[in-house]
Amino acid sequence: MRTLDTEILVIGSGAGGASTAARLAAAGRQVVVVEEGPWVDPDAIEPFSLEEMVAKYRHHGSSAALGNPPIAYAEGRCVGGSTEVNSGLWHRLPPALAEEWRRTYQIEAFTPDVLDGYAELIEADQGVSYVPAAPPTSSALLERGATKLGWRSVEFPRVFRYDAAGRGTKQTMARTLVPKAVAAGSTIMPGCRVLKLVGRGSRITGARCRATRPDGTPEDLLVRAEHVFVCGGAIQSPALLQRSGIRRGIGGGLKLHPTIKIAARFPHPVDHDDVPMHRITEFAPNLTIGGSASRRAHVALALADSGALDPEALADWEHVSVYYAAIRSEGAGRVVAVPGVASPLVTYRLTEADVSRLARGLVHLGEALLAAGATELVPSVIGAPTVRRVEELAPWWDAVTRTQSNLMTVHLTSSIRMGETRDRTGTDSFGRVWGYENLRVNDASLLPDAPGVNPQAAIMTIAARNAEQFLAST
Ligand SMILES: Cc1cc2nc3c(=O)[nH]c(=O)nc-3n(C[C@H](O)[C@H](O)[C@H](O)COP(=O)(O)OP(=O)(O)OC[C@H]3O[C@@H](n4cnc5c(N)ncnc54)[C@H](O)[C@@H]3O)c2cc1C
Incomplete structure (x- = not known):
């Protein structure tokens, strides 16, 4: 099996993963991002077309949460994750809700000034704006x-x-933070699915992957890393942790709109x-x-x-x-x-x-x-x-x-909650998985509840905050 060594492995390149990788790489850390889906040029496919569903969605856009009734859901599966296929609507986490979460789950450093500080930086960086002319x-x-x-x-x-x-371009992760991470020295590997995390005791040592060679053939790959960030989204992140034998506080309490x-x-x-x-x-x-x-x-x-x-x-x-x-x-x-x-x-x-x-x-x-x-x-x-x-x-x-x-x-959250209340969360206040020194989650899974608004802003804000805390503590 081929092996690859890195300081930090980021799994998934969507709202959470790209935010994590770009920040850590900009701080001079060595980062490898593995993404199960393909690299698709953001200009190559018409938005909201059937072709887009085939190329950029998991299961071509049709997945379902079973129940009475079942609820159809969709996830992106490509470099940039769901940000490549979403509508780009931007709504900061409502302060009253953030305060409720802070109290209920005892989340540290989760005050309006901390969150607004990160949101402002992201908005200035990404380009968040109103339609310049009359709306459609x-x-x-x-x-x-x-x-x-x-x-x-x-x-x-x-x-x-x-x-x-007046022509608008959606600032997806494949257009913004993924290229930024690469420019700062990160490696991005499309077509590389993490099958399982491997480790010893409270340390994760790496990830077993099914990668794609340049000629399209599959190969087994072991990425060895000192730190691992799991950013596969609220469905895939808990599934990967469970496949790796990590189950406490993982996968229950899924929320959606x-x-x-x-x-x-x-x-x-x-x-x-x-x-x-x-x-x-x-x-x-x-x-x-x-x-x-x-x-x-x-x-x-x-x-x-x-x-x-x-x-x-x-x-x-x-x-x-x-x-x-x-x-x-x-x-x-x-x-x-x-x-x-x-x-x-x-x-x-x-x-x-x-x-x-x-x-x-x-x-x-x-x-x-x-x-x-x-x-x-x-x-x-x-x-x-x-x-x-x-x-x-x-x-x-x-x-x-x-x-x-x-x-x-299309909004899925809360399958690995963050906070200091250990009996109700899967990670600490900054996404570190309970019981592990070097394993973190940094995506939609961490939101303690469905936010009632479009979640991308909250996911990116929390991911940036957690990445900064990681940089300050390691
Ligand atoms: C159609 C649609 C419209 C939406 N509209 C909006 C909107 O207007 N505004 C808004 O705020 N939100 C919107 N959303 C939701 C928003 O896009 C998501 O909440 C957000 O992108 C989730 O971020 P994430 O990082 O958790 O996961 P994602 O952005 O989904 O990224 C996860 C990535 O991880 C990869 N991955 C998963 N497992 C593995 C593995 N084992 N190995 C390697 N890679 C893996 C996936 O392929 C994927 O690319 C929409 C979503 C959809 C699907």
Whole structure:
């Protein structure tokens, strides 16, 4: 087996991994980043296309947390991780939530000034901005619906930079922090999956990997390292630790934002190139309303989720846009590595209150879309009536059931919580795995709960904070 030696091994190159690698490399540390997915030139593939799903998503975009109901979820799997496929919406961790987490899990150095300090640096570095011109129609419609109803709505900034002509480019990790880490001397190895961590007692000595040679053939590789950061995301990180025999506080308590959708038809065409940057925040943080990618395939999927895809409904798909209501859920899930199987078993249990909250979200979303001028609403609930007038929304309260609702999520967190309360966490306040001297987690897994907002900002802020603490302590 080929071996490679490094001071620091970072596993995964998404929001958490790229943030970790760039900071450690800039401080002069020797870093190797291994990434299971391929390197895909960020300009090579059209965003939100089917080709993107095949090239950049794990399982081509279709994974599911089993339960009643099952919840479909998606993860990126390429250099840059999920930041390559996401919408780039940026929302700092709400201070009240950070304070609640600090108290509940006794997280050290987790005050608003610490977190805001890192968030400001990241925002200046990455380029977080508002659309320089008028927002796209799909976004303006949400704002219009909210205004008509007297509800709060907000335009969210995104991790985008704009040129003089107003053309925006999403600042994904493959465009920003991965090249920065490489420029500072790091090595990035795409197509290299860590199968298992190896070690002795309380020290990890390295990782057994399945790598890809330049000619495309597989090879076994052992990366030996003095320090290891696991940054595979909230599903893959706990699975890797469990495969390596590390189970205490690992994989339970998975959180996500369950999401229910409506395909809304308007009397006029709606743009489909971008994703709405407006959100209705009237019911936040427990319920938020926003818009999804709405290419032809997304519209087809959303219509199919109603249980009856009429081919004619797709004929004027340019008039249809997909919107969603997402909740903070009381329920929780588990990630369990299954011996001999590459992918872990993921389960999630919604509570009755979650189901009620989803019904409320669907009805409020319907109200907003009708107020915005939609002429027909098809919800992602099998057998629920198509709605054309506000008086017709009432049956949706009962239609949202465990057996009939098609739910999904793209926000997964909390499978390895951080904090000093050892009985409720998997790591200390800075991501060091309990019982190990040189093993750290630094990704979405660490967030003690689903944040109720898009998580990338919180993940990158916490990852930067933890990397600095590592630099100061080693
Ligand atoms: C479609 C979509 C839209 C989204 N929209 C937004 C948005 O607008 N705003 C927002 O804030 N958030 C959004 N998110 C969520 C956000 O992108 C993620 O929460 C965030 O990227 C998670 O960061 P992470 O570092 O934990 O994992 P990821 O960014 O997913 O990175 C993990 C990486 O680790 C690699 N990996 C895993 N296991 C191994 C292994 N064993 N060996 C080697 N490599 C491994 C994976 O291949 C992956 O590339 C969206 C997500 C998706 C999927």
